[in-house]
Amino acid sequence: MLFKEIKGHKDIKARLIKSVRENRISHAQLFLGAEGSGNLQLAVAYAQYICCLEKGAEDSCGKCSSCLKYNKLAHPDLHFVFPNISKKNYKMPSGVGKDLVTSDDYMFLFREAFFENNFMNLNQWMVFINAENQQGIIKVEDSSDLIKKLSLMTYESAYKITIIWMPEKMKVEAANHLLKIIEEPPANTLFILVAENSDQIINTILSRTQLVKVNRPSDEELIVSVMDEYHYSQEQAAYIVHLSDGNQNEIQTLIKPDEDDDSTTELLKWWRLCYGYQNAKEIGSMLTWVEYQSKMGREKQKNFILYSMHIFRECLMLKYAGQDLVRMNKQELEAFTKFVAMINEENCYGFVDELNKAYYHIERNANPKILFLDLSFKLGKLLRTSSQAK
Ligand SMILES: [Zn+2]
Known part of the structure; x- marks a missing residue:
């Protein structure tokens, strides 16, 4: 090297x-x-x-x-x-x-x-x-x-x-x-x-x-390198660097998600399940999903939570700042536009907070089954506090 x-x-x-x-x-x-x-x-x-x-x-x-x-x-x-x-x-x-x-x-x-x-x-x-x-x-x-x-x-x-x-x-x-x-x-x-x-x-x-x-390189250095290497706009690069706190391992994870997983579909499915788990059938589906997610392995789980945070933030941008600043691809925009209606000033902090906590606990070897089940219930509760939700 x-x-x-x-x-x-x-x-x-x-x-x-x-x-x-x-x-x-x-x-x-x-x-x-x-x-x-x-x-x-x-x-x-x-x-x-x-x-x-x-x-x-x-x-x-x-x-x-x-x-x-x-x-x-x-x-x-x-x-x-x-x-x-x-x-x-x-x-x-x-x-x-x-x-x-x-x-x-x-x-x-x-x-x-x-x-x-x-x-x-x-x-x-x-x-x-x-x-x-x-x-x-x-x-x-x-x-x-x-x-x-x-x-x-x-x-x-x-x-x-x-x-x-x-x-x-x-x-x-x-x-x-x-x-x-x-x-x-x-x-x-x-x-x-x-x-x-x-x-x-x-x-x-x-x-x-x-x-x-060895300190992490400065944000400015990292922003320039992300722009050069991945052809991101300055704004997008700054966002990635900020989100990863300058950790180049995280930057890579955020930029290059696992190619063989379909995180968008999986995330949409999860949030739908979170929102609608009141009836018995939905609870059954939720438990199946939790079971599946808990077997994914810690790295994939962490990436999935990071991806959830990213999409949630982008939904916030979409709601409060308009589409120009949003960094979602076409598939993501189609999938999550409806979800934006469920975000409001009351639930957005709680949502980010729960995802952050989950990430922290996965890193520290929490039991994934309990963690995802608990997290799903909490997110569902938050989503249903939305006054605009149908
Ligand atoms: Zn030499």
């Missing part, structure tokens, strides 16, 4: 490049930044720059033998450690069954996930590896495996670099294991920790790293 592929972060990039050019590379650093800040991207670009054989004043060359391997995240002196789960007899792409125990075993999947979305959060990674309800951790097997690799393997580049993603999930035993090597690393060995929350990192590890604080 090249620095120029990463949005914003002009100062950090300059500082990192300068430290490499002046040969002042600190051997253990913590790239601390919120989800969607681009801290993992920066760590990869920095590692690539350090190892690039033809580095320029502002970026890696992208073409040397080291860069070519980095472009695929497959350099023999680049190691990754990240939360994972143990899987028995996993069917590998080759068809052979293999036990997946360490980050190294998962690397083929991590590369795939990274290139699909390098703003991914831990939850998305867990969904990607089909962890179901298991929690991902960095195990003692991960640190033993890493120490072995760092001590045995010969160099291809000047540095061996280990990127530890989400060290928040490192078990104490794994951390204790790693401490000595982080404290007294073999020559030319670097550790880059990429984390979201320093409070959750084991203190002894934290205290041995140098902090690189």
Whole structure:
């Protein structure tokens, strides 16, 4: 990954490049930044720059033998450690069954996930590896495996670099294991920790790293990049950036909804069910819908709630600001124009509030069946307070 592929972060990039050019590379650093800040991207670009054989004043060359391997995240002196789960007899792409125990075993999947979305959060990674309800951790097997690799393997580049993603999930035993090597690393060995929350990192590890604080790029930078990349108007881009609070992971989710799901039809169906659940038949349909939605998996549920918020806001715009400012496609406009009549000043805050709360609880592993049932009843109640509803 090249620095120029990463949005914003002009100062950090300059500082990192300068430290490499002046040969002042600190051997253990913590790239601390919120989800969607681009801290993992920066760590990869920095590692690539350090190892690039033809580095320029502002970026890696992208073409040397080291860069070519980095472009695929497959350099023999680049190691990754990240939360994972143990899987028995996993069917590998080759068809052979293999036990997946360490980050190294998962690397083929991590590369795939990274290139699909390098703003991914831990939850998305867990969904990607089909962890179901298991929690991902960095195990003692991960640190033993890493120490072995760092001590045995010969160099291809000047540095061996280990990127530890989400060290928040490192078990104490794994951390204790790693401490000595982080404290007294073999020559030319670097550790880059990429984390979201320093409070959750084991203190002894934290205290041995140098902090690189990664803020989210500014709204202005993100708005420009959304306009360039997706050909949105400034107004639309600003709306997306604002809605996602500058989280680039969310921006991607908002812009590229899952192509194989028909959220519009599903949402319309849901809101109709919410509105009309008074009779027994409708309650039956509602329960079926809740059952179906509760099996969707957390990421899809979150996206669905985000989509609901987006459509609700657009309906508000349609009602109070007129069609010119509305960002709905033709299908959405047709589907939700009637719904606009059910929104009023009394119910709109409650509606947004309930959706926000639901999103928060899904992220924190609430029981999806109870959550969607409760939410549906609440939304239905709010919709029926509408004086204009027929
Ligand atoms: Zn290069």
